[in-house]
Amino acid sequence: MSVSKISDKLSISPQPSVDDVRRLREKGYATLINNRPDAEEATQPGTVVESREAEHCGLTYVYVPVTLGTITEADVRAFQKALDASDGPVFAHCKSGTRSLSLFLIGEVLDGRMAADDVVEFGHAHGFDTSAAAVWLKQHLARRPRVKGFFDKHTWSVQYVVSDPATGKCAIIDPVLDFDEKAGATATINADAILNYVRENDLTVEWILDTHPHADHFSAAQYLKEKTGARTAVGERVVDVQKLWKGIYNWPELTTDGSQWDRLFAHGETFKVGSIDAGVMFSPGHTLASITYVVGDAAFVHDTLFMPDSGTARADFPGGDARILWKSIQDILALPDETRIFTGHDYQPDGRAPRWESTVAEQKKSNPHLAGGTEEEFVALRTKRDKTLPMPKLILHALQVNIRGGRLPEPEANGMRYLKFPLDALQGAAWE
Numbered sequence: 001m002s003v004s005k006i007s008d009k010l011s012i013s014p015q016p017s018v019d020d021v022r023r024l025r026e027k028g029y030a031t032l033i034n035n036r037p038d039a040e041e042a043t044q045p046g047t048v049v050e051s052r053e054a055e056h057c058g059l060t061y062v063y064v065p066v067t068l069g070t071i072t073e074a075d076v077r078a079f080q081k082a083l084d085a086s087d088g089p090v091f092a093h094c095k096s097g098t099r100s101l102s103l104f105l106i107g108e109v110l111d112g113r114m115a116a117d118d119v120v121e122f123g124h125a126h127g128f129d130t131s132a133a134a135v136w137l138k139q140h141l142a143r144r145p146r147v148k149g150f151f152d153k154h155t156w157s158v159q160y161v162v163s164d165p166a167t168g169k170c171a172i173i174d175p176v177l178d179f180d181e182k183a184g185a186t187a188t189i190n191a192d193a194i195l196n197y198v199r200e201n202d203l204t205v206e207w208i209l210d211t212h213p214h215a216d217h218f219s220a221a222q223y224l225k226e227k228t229g230a231r232t233a234v235g236e237r238v239v240d241v242q243k244l245w246k247g248i249y250n251w252p253e254l255t256t257d258g259s260q261w262d263r264l265f266a267h268g269e270t271f272k273v274g275s276i277d278a279g280v281m282f283s284p285g286h287t288l289a290s291i292t293y294v295v296g297d298a299a300f301v302h303d304t305l306f307m308p309d310s311g312t313a314r315a316d317f318p319g320g321d322a323r324i325l326w327k328s329i330q331d332i333l334a335l336p337d338e339t340r341i342f343t344g345h346d347y348q349p350d351g352r353a354p355r356w357e358s359t360v361a362e363q364k365k366s367n368p369h370l371a372g373g374t375e376e377e378f379v380a381l382r383t384k385r386d387k388t389l390p391m392p393k394l395i396l397h398a399l400q401v402n403i404r405g406g407r408l409p410e411p412e413a414n415g416m417r418y419l420k421f422p423l424d425a426l427q428g429a430a431w432e
């Protein structure tokens, strides 16, 4: 048995004999991983025998059978999990060791500890041909969308361009149209920065997506549609938000059928960004109509989860509900642990630099509003905290624009546009 030491924690080998397995414990190994499907050859011991021998001598036994052509990310994660969980050195094998090493190297690249270009060379240095792992990574990384975030320091919003590296097609998510409420001035500084990025990277915009009708900034969806010709979309329940605010603004002419967008997404609907599969999850609680866009391994959750050091979005706007937000968050946390989570705001706790990317695993582990807590605790915490938060400074400005898909009010006879505010319609005035 020729054993290759890959790291202090991992050694890889061709198929060991039953005697070899018996001696692993005394050689200092704590875990045996078998990556070889049963019955490849009549002579191999197989998982029943290996697991029995391993158990007999006090080794943890993990069976992750793979073939080189059909490795999935779940196989890679199962291999990693066994490695992480072991409290001592791990002995992994398949027939030659190539599959075991491939699973390890793919995991290292996915988690950013190794460059994809180094996989073949690493294999050679240890006497293995890992070119199939390099091919797997190339195909996988091409399906993994590239995500660029744009932070707006005036509203702490994060806007995204999510693109498919294979086709150069992209979607813009939650773009901001600048507004200075003191001067009543609008500008397109944020949206133009997005357009520059699109141009510089030779991207084609297919979609302009909003996660919900925002209460703290104007959406730049209409401006970007005029500039790119791309289709706009939002969640189908936006019609309920339109009806709610139609009453508050006393606005009989407002059409409340969602026709201000090119597409209204229902829960579970799918679409494409280039060649990458995308889907929609209904995520209400912050608003009646909030949705999450899942593009490849990236989830755009906007105002549900903030960064793991920050917590969650408020649920006290008209149509908001803390209990429903809890349920939406549970659905997001049920995505695979390695799913990249892109949040819609970062309020920079303790003045740290803005951040917007985490993973499902990180959220589950350390988000202070969730970790280990119950639904009741969350609802109590959220309700208590929401009572202390003043309304966003632009809520009455923003909703009348955003329930029309980011269209500013039509100009009056003098060519000027005007906003309209209801008085004493909202709770939560902050006088102190």
Ligand SMILES: N[C@@H](CCC(=O)N[C@@H](CS)C(=O)NCC(=O)O)C(=O)O
Pocket: 155, 215, 216, 303, 312, 313, 314, 345, 347, 389, 391, 392, 393, 394
């Ligand atoms: N100070 C900000 C607050 C904006 C705000 O209320 N943001 C919402 C998302 S639209 C939220 O969930 N905030 C949570 C928090 O502030 O803890 C403003 O005036 O715009």
Ligand SMILES: [Fe+2]
Pocket: 214, 215, 216, 286, 303
């Ligand atoms: Fe929001």
